[in-house]
Amino acid sequence: MDTRRRKEGMAMRQLNMVQALNEALDIILNTDPYSLLLGEDIGRDGGVFRVTDGLLQKYGKERVIDTPLNELGIVGTAIGMAAYGLRPIAEIQFQDFIFPAFDQIVNQAAKIRYRSGGKFNAPVIIRAPYGGGIKGGLYHSQSGESYFVHTPGLYVLTPSNPYDAKGLLLAAHKLNDPVIFLEPKRLYRSIKSDVPEGEYTIPVGKAKKLREGDKITIITYGSMVPTVLNVVDKNNLDADVMDLITLLPMDLDSIISSVKKTGRVVIVHEAPRTLGVGAEISALISERAIEYLYAPIFRVTGFDTPFPYANEEHYLPDEDRILKYVRKSLEY
Amino acid sequence: MDTRRRKEGMAMRQLNMVQALNEALDIILNTDPYSLLLGEDIGRDGGVFRVTDGLLQKYGKERVIDTPLNELGIVGTAIGMAAYGLRPIAEIQFQDFIFPAFDQIVNQAAKIRYRSGGKFNAPVIIRAPYGGGIKGGLYHSQSGESYFVHTPGLYVLTPSNPYDAKGLLLAAHKLNDPVIFLEPKRLYRSIKSDVPEGEYTIPVGKAKKLREGDKITIITYGSMVPTVLNVVDKNNLDADVMDLITLLPMDLDSIISSVKKTGRVVIVHEAPRTLGVGAEISALISERAIEYLYAPIFRVTGFDTPFPYANEEHYLPDEDRILKYVRKSLEY
Amino acid sequence: MGSNGGGTLKFLNRFDENELLNAYRVAVYSRTLDDRIINAQRQGIIGFHTPSAGHEIPQVAMGMLLEKDDIVINYYRDLTLLLFRGVPVENLLDHFLANSEDFSHGRNMPDHYNFREYGFYSVQSPVAMHLPFAVGAAYAKVMKKENGIVLSNTGDGGTSTGDFHAALNFASVWKMPIMFVIENNGYAISLPTSEQTKAPIEKKGEAYGIPGISFDGNDIFSALEGFIKAFEYVRTQRSPILVEARIYRMGPHSTSDDPKKYRKDEIVPGSSDDPLVKFKEKLKSLGILNEEFDNEIKKWATEDIERKLEERMKIPPPSKETIIYDVYENPTWIQEEERREWL
Amino acid sequence: MGSNGGGTLKFLNRFDENELLNAYRVAVYSRTLDDRIINAQRQGIIGFHTPSAGHEIPQVAMGMLLEKDDIVINYYRDLTLLLFRGVPVENLLDHFLANSEDFSHGRNMPDHYNFREYGFYSVQSPVAMHLPFAVGAAYAKVMKKENGIVLSNTGDGGTSTGDFHAALNFASVWKMPIMFVIENNGYAISLPTSEQTKAPIEKKGEAYGIPGISFDGNDIFSALEGFIKAFEYVRTQRSPILVEARIYRMGPHSTSDDPKKYRKDEIVPGSSDDPLVKFKEKLKSLGILNEEFDNEIKKWATEDIERKLEERMKIPPPSKETIIYDVYENPTWIQEEERREWL
Ligand SMILES: Cc1ncc(C[n+]2csc(CCOP(=O)(O)OP(=O)(O)O)c2C)c(N)n1
Ligand SMILES: Cc1ncc(C[n+]2csc(CCOP(=O)(O)OP(=O)(O)O)c2C)c(N)n1
């Protein structure tokens, strides 16, 4: 997909997101002796999505740890490791199962720097596959990003393609604060992109403009990106398409300058509408650029229900649903 | 405060919120033999804020349960009780400590009706004091309502005065779905209002208009209500002041019709701004009434930081901060 | 084991040969169904399955000792127990197929059962999240002065969760009539039990003052013996107990799992170590069963399942409006609006 | 106890009289400070306090056995241990007063200490949330091949949390050099330990394959004896242990608490059961201390604290800009904007 950032002299291969993430983890383990991975089934099994495949064999049990079944323990111990000099990367098997660790994330990781006056910090990365599209039903499909975006002290990142996935995970490893790294599992193997060998980073806090246009701004992230691009390309829409990549802190400047240009906004995400990330985007815009708008700010999102198994294709925003609201905005 | 709903023949007393809540619990325990209370220190001690004072003595250990120190256990067992016919009311000592139970709330209580096709439901009320103003620092001051408002399947309620507190808790007891009942601890004893004896309910899902005006709509809830009323009264503002009371589902109609009338909106809450409840209010308005607005939608909120101890008076939105944005909106 | 006169054999002073034979029949039926579902998953008819091969023996044993008023708060690997307690296979198939006759309009992944009418709770995915719930259910039973006890089971992995800790402590402090059953099949997906915990699982109750009992769950008589003691304890003491049934997960964790990545199979289905084969041999040696009858049972099971699967596959999928039902008793304006706008 | 020659008494084959006397001095100083803080709270000088009266003995015992490289991941009732490990009382007072010299700009409620330089972690309120953290800290120590062990303590109430369960299991499975200390003071706010759990706390390790040890924490020699064994075990086996010090919380849970609502005081401060009084009597009977010297110690402690409190009270409060510092290494635009707009 995005090849603009191709670096001089770096060999490119077509990789899927699982391979790209695996490569990023390999680089981290290889270059940072204090880095390590921990999670359920990440070692021998290589992770249920195979993101950590082969790494136990390469780096040993001390640095690729198959943990007992307890997310609180995974995150809680990782925070302790991080505060005392290691660089742990924890995997939560599905984001749906992160909630037993919620207290550790919200009350410990996110507040440790603040309450200790900077004497302690917790550079821990918590990776979690999220979102629907794999027929996972209520408990293997959730998009819980809002719970983290509302929590100051965290970074919340989500890539939408293999290239970004690798560079973003490498960038996350350089942050000295806790990171929730959400991986859109629907895109794990469905798309390939050119991925350079070796190290490179994607800037944290910066959105990417994937299409440039004048009539409307479509803001999205993660698994909805390919769907949005399809809508735009198939319908020849004159649209700015923004992939947020960083959900906390969001790239305010890019959002606002695009909206000032186009005057129309549609926000697309999988998570339920009420207090989904779209709510914050909308609020930021109507605080700062309301007089530039020609139309209401529309949100196209998952429903305010748990995530259903049988009808997931109707739950997830699809091209029709997005197009309907793009048209509504354009015709307003 | 609000006496408009005074019922014929009901004796009125001036009560504070702690007394009003205690009375509601007393009525529930007295009239519903399957109701019961559980939580830490709610029995012998009467609760650290004394909301359950005297109830153990009156109803016995089977129905007023001092639990071990485990919020997951409190909420998890309460859901089981509720699903099998009881009407448990759980107390979380401070909302800050609800997160160990987050999984039970989000993945169990909120989804039980859905995943069981209505065969099971969990009419459990989870009471929790929240918010700042008592010099509680990071862990005795949080306003975490957003975490629950983003979770379909829950009701989220918060009263702002003794009268509403009693009627709202009695209303919550009649709901057949889980309720997060947030009590603004700053107002526990700081205001008194007329409270009728006996049973009455406050409608769930309906906001209250506390002041009627034409120039601006100020939307708030919980502990910020008295502060907002002070600003409006002291400055003779021609404002609609809305106390949401129900945060999920919000009273959309009242919000939209007020905004259509005034064309200006300021939202006030204690929780951090990013994805605070104000974000959803703002987004709902700019989806549905943007062409009625004369000014940006402003949010006056707590900062995007953990909650500090020493400087809490600067952290909390105060009259000056609110007034500044009301003026900014009026002069826009 | 032995005769107690009157011409009828009584095993363990309790079960006659028909009961044993019935247990065997349910176990065989369960295995047959399990295999068929795995197959259906490969054919793309069904989306997912967590096989229960290897779990049949303790589950029929529980089934034989459960009483009508007992509530079971179970997990996702309990196909045999569901069949034992009378859940019609049609309902199970509707659930696996997630069709419009499914109890929840196909909202759940397969194996997330919900059969309240048959004394079960609704299965969720988060491991062990149902254990504190079970304690609450027991509390309701006691407070409402209902008969019966609560049985709640989960896997060895489940013992590591905070839910397990909370549930056992609350059950003990409240002295609830509840049996916690750990179906220790040696693995939590890829993690062997020896890395899940360094303590014997039966000892875990001691941290809460709850007695523990452990037995070979691959053998029907040792399973029955163990469960008889455990049920007796809970029914008479009205107090919790922790039961460990030592078994072996013979298949993959789920249809998405490939155990070759992390283990060599120790017990191969159909081999002489297969607990179902051992059960058969036991019954044969007791003169209750012969090969011919066994073949008949298996043929009946296969044909019955095949016929019913074909029949249930004709049922249409759930309508899309069902997405917004059952979030609340009454939908809020949000769900209503979403339905109007999209469904 | 006894002499090992050379004219110097060696107690428990290990401590000389100066060390015992020092321990006593710290314990007295801690009690004096504790009382003064409670008083200051009543005067409105300080906002809140969780008194540590009754916790001094096990804390000085730990202090005597900890080594420089050991990390302590502690909780909010550890004033004595902080003093023992050398945290200057000025720093403690700055923290209690939440003034601008406080390490975190007064962001924390009192008793939420943070003295990394003295081998401590930062105290948070959620009970036992620091236990899994301690296991991670131990993991870092081991991986970085550093000397020393990790000690992590909490209250009896803490044993009921999911954090306790996770921490002990991970520590055992990973075989970490960590000592979990339960300061069992009989109550979690109003809940007596007998209702917190139906098992002896020392037995709780067995659920994880971790040995337990329990002793009378009101007696300095039994506390020292117990801790000597426990430290020896962790240092030589490089494995976790669970220690229960049986003590009594002599004061209220916190300055907001009124214990009269839920209990009759069993041990009254200053009475002959007060562990500090018992410590004094022991030292007197050993000929290490006399009343005069004891009075001197107490006078010194009182005056020292008074003088320093007066001095630290002159320090101004933290500036309001500090609200937005330290959320991240570098503030995001959100904090920057909030600072510009409001602070
Ligand atoms: C809280 C949580 N974490 C992770 C998972 C993913 N997961 C599903 S089953 C399983 C292993 C469970 O093992 P065990 O408890 O032994 O039961 P078994 O499947 O062996 O019967 C895991 C890790 C989950 N469902 N819930
Ligand atoms: C998770 C959590 N729940 C509730 C509280 C409120 N609370 C503070 S201290 C305490 C009791 C702790 O008792 P224990 O662990 O025995 O320690 P002690 O105070 O007796 O030393 C409670 C319930 C809390 N801080 N954290």
Ligand SMILES: [Mg+2]
């Ligand atoms: Mg298992």
Ligand SMILES: [Mg+2]
């Ligand atoms: Mg205690």
